[in-house]
Amino acid sequence: MKRFALNSATTKRWPLPELVAGCVDAGVAGVGLWREDLAAYGVKEAAALVRDAGLTVTSLCRGGFFNTPGWLAENRRAIDEAAAIGAPVLVLVSGGLPEGSRDLDAARAHVGEAIGALVPYALDAGVRLAVEPLHPMFCSDRCVVASLGQALDLADPYPAAAVGVVIDTYHLWWDDQVWAQIARDGRGNRIACFQVADWVTPLPAGVLLGRGLPGTGSVELRRFREAVDAAGYDGPVEVEVFAEEVWSRPGRAVLDETITRYLAHVAENPTT
């Protein structure tokens, strides 16, 4: 349990104070938060709430969306919020193609430039940027970064302490290159965040809310955890599931099931 962290997206409708109390009660040490959580409760108030409960903030979601007007100022605000809440990592989801554009190469090049523009600010704030590749089904409208190889290429020009990557099992499980890329990553110490969700079909309309809790789908979750460990990662393991079916249930019941499933399908050595 020492590495388990609840990403608040898994229990989206659980108000932050209840989530924090529930995590403490369940013996959870870390939480991944969203900017929406901070907006709803206030950044300082949220920071005090989490700190007073003795919880660690493992990451803040999210910056990015570099294809939208005002992205630079918005991402600086996100970095400020990560620093204020005590999150060591800001997750970056790049955004899709600009409205009306089909120029994927240009959109990807712009992501590289945007990361470069943010690095000095993030270093000053003590926040590590984490480039998240999303599943290729989100390439046009959410994230032009569609593989771990691409994310690592984007991180490469910068110190590992400034720019890392997110490894999310849901987005990467299909990729026959992913194991080699995780090993490549290990050499550069680029893994800034490790998130777990399972792949379940059929996908719902819009495909955003079709993830499964660990063990409900087709991903070799333990193999992923072992691979990131072998690459030198020893940080938190966030469970982050977007699913209407999960959101519709009480937060504490979801947390308890998530922990049980994490221990059975992700954590080390469940049988010994």
Next chain:
Amino acid sequence: MKRFALNSATTKRWPLPELVAGCVDAGVAGVGLWREDLAAYGVKEAAALVRDAGLTVTSLCRGGFFNTPGWLAENRRAIDEAAAIGAPVLVLVSGGLPEGSRDLDAARAHVGEAIGALVPYALDAGVRLAVEPLHPMFCSDRCVVASLGQALDLADPYPAAAVGVVIDTYHLWWDDQVWAQIARDGRGNRIACFQVADWVTPLPAGVLLGRGLPGTGSVELRRFREAVDAAGYDGPVEVEVFAEEVWSRPGRAVLDETITRYLAHVAENPTT
């Protein structure tokens, strides 16, 4: 227009005799057919219908689904049908994970073995096998072959005349490696089939029927056609769109719009 071909999936509810007559009337030289077309009309009757109309069958969809019982006999029947209808190419969609399995490596290894088992039979029949990588969103339930690089790796052990690959813009457009892989392909003369559809969001539930006619989405279609040409491919260009909105319209109206869009977004030099 000499390379344009209508894949019958685009006009799924257009009966084959009407489709054939419509293609002749519109000046279309090639059609890609499905085994369902042959089952509905009879293989010999369909072959006579197409031949008497002077049309070329560019490909038959599809064999594969190697994760289902009886796959070997079923794929031999598909090869026989391709030979009978005069299709030079049988498209193979590998199938997803076996029921209850998460072992993606094993499923992929089995695809390689299955192709090997079919090669002698296909060579005898004069039918080229074409491995189709599907979009990674289909990896668990339809096709464990999720990138062009993987498909080329599967084809590599066999002569190019026996095993090639399908390049379908819908499935491959997101991949930052695709241009290099198409060029790799050219050296081996592996492109057996080139299919065009556009990527449109939001995706519908189940994600199968969300494709767009050329020019309605975010894919650089002409760039793909130019890349396969540069790799040495000079065969047919099939437009293959699965979309409820398209299927619900009269076949001839869809064909006319498809041709117009093909000329505007895919074919060479529309302005000269």
